[in-house]
Amino acid sequence: MSQFSLKMDIADNRFYTGKTSAVFSLSESRKARAFHSQLKGYEPTPLYQLSALANLIGVRSILIKDESKRFGLNAFKMLGGAYAIVRLLCEKYDLDLANCSFEKLKASIGQKMTFATTTDGNHGRGVAWAAQQLGQNAVVYMPRGSAQERVEHIRTLGAVCEVTDMNYDDTVRMTMQKAQEKGWVIVQDTAWEGYTKIPTWIMQGYGTMADEAVSQIAQAGSGAPTHVFLQCGVGAMAAGVLGCLVDAYGANTLHSVLVEPELADCLYRSGIKGEAVNVGGTMATIMAGLACGEPNPLGWPLLRDCVHQFISCQDKVAALGMRVLGNPLGNDPRIISGESGAVGLGVLAAVHYHPQREELMQKLKLNADSVVLLLSTEGDTDVKHYREVVWEGRYPMAE
Incomplete structure (x- = not known):
């Protein structure tokens, strides 16, 4: 098996309490979904199971929600x-x-x-x-x-x-x-x-994704997720979604991980310090949707209390996720995922190919019983760049 090492800094959350939020919750997510379901063209976006990839990586199941199918807009926003x-x-x-x-x-x-x-x-x-x-x-x-x-x-x-x-x-x-x-x-x-x-209403609106996923997981009978990897910009989506998920599955039961680009890792730094930390500069990451340097103050308390680990990673991790999703194993479905949408899956793949695979699996508490939930929050919203990465090999794993 090939091996390569991509930069992923993983920080445990020393400030975790498991305290949930009444503002970002399962009930608020259901209220938002009830509204969205009235809109013309509404249908829940698909939740796919990547069985062959899960077998390769060594977990029980990988579930990924494909937001490229949302109202013809190619993203969840x-x-x-x-x-x-x-x-x-x-x-x-x-x-x-x-x-x-x-x-x-x-x-x-x-x-x-x-x-x-x-x-x-x-x-x-x-x-x-x-x-x-x-x-x-x-x-x-x-x-x-x-x-x-x-x-x-x-x-x-x-x-x-x-x-x-x-x-x-x-x-x-x-x-x-x-x-x-x-x-x-x-x-x-x-x-x-x-x-x-x-902004509170915006974040509650994002909870529709999570409520759909909770219903789809129950219908599929695949078992409750043990892990969720959520990509972050200001943390609005992550807090809106995580609030619903921890209500549904329990903050202590669901191992939640936030993933950010290293050039805009304000929440990673906040997680280490225990208070909101801003990041400045150009933040020239390929994950354009995550290129934000100031945590959303409404979402930060929930993320501080309920996230187990924070990850800051290089752009190649997102590029790897895009390639893996676009070129599936076995009978797994093909998913066209953009730079910000693919980084969670990229972390799993990067761990699998890392020389210290076993240590990283243990650190993230991943094993043969793990059920991992991911959100592919966008499709190829920049087609030119998507093809440069997936077709032309931009951001190669080794140089």
Whole structure:
């Protein structure tokens, strides 16, 4: 068997308490899913079992949810943006969320609104999609280095989209300032002082993925997951999903691991210190959706209390995950997963091929009884880059 060593720094969480959250929970995730299920074109994204790969790696089962099938948008992010916009409008016009639809909301809006956000691609596309469905305007800003294809996806939905010369976190601050000047509504998946309600709704919206997975796992009879690997930017998705999962399976039973690029590993550093740590600089990682340097303060307490380990890894780990998912073993399904979506699977593969495989398996508490849950949160949202990695061998395992 080939062996190669990819950089993966694994930190145990010394501040783990197992304390769960009433805000990010199974019940809130079910409320979000009930709304999403009313939308035209809704269906749960598939949860695949990678039996041949699980056998190779030495675990009982690998389960992976494929979010490239979400509403034709090739990523999960619309779940949060759309849910937050609808919650905002229901509150504004005194409508019942349980009996609300895009059509009813569209008819209720008196004066046209503009929704503004910062994005690395997928969140902005989701906000633009929701605004289009509701007949409203959207303005989207992206950090420097953003892929032109992701820009065009947003513009195709009728939104104004501009790329700045700043990193993600500085672009968020600029968006906030412009929105205040122009009277736009900010729909951002991180929070700051005085801005918590909308990001809370966004994070709760992400819980739909987790609630679907809980139902699908029960229906499949594959056994409850023992592990979940969640990729992180600001930690909004991770907290929204993990809150539901620890409610369903128990924080002490589900071994949860957060994975970040080493160039934007704010949560890894926060996990070591026990308090939120910001990371600055260009954060030029291929995992564009995770290139965020400041933890979401709403999600951080839950992650601090319920995550067992934090991983900071090099970009090659994500590239490996993309290749493995796109070139499956045996009868395993082929999954087209983008850079941010594939990094969790990349960690499993990198552990398998590592010279210290056994030590890493023990450290992550992986064994023949493990059932590992992963979320492939995006497809090939940047097709050119996907093919450079998977077809042309960019970011090779050995150089």
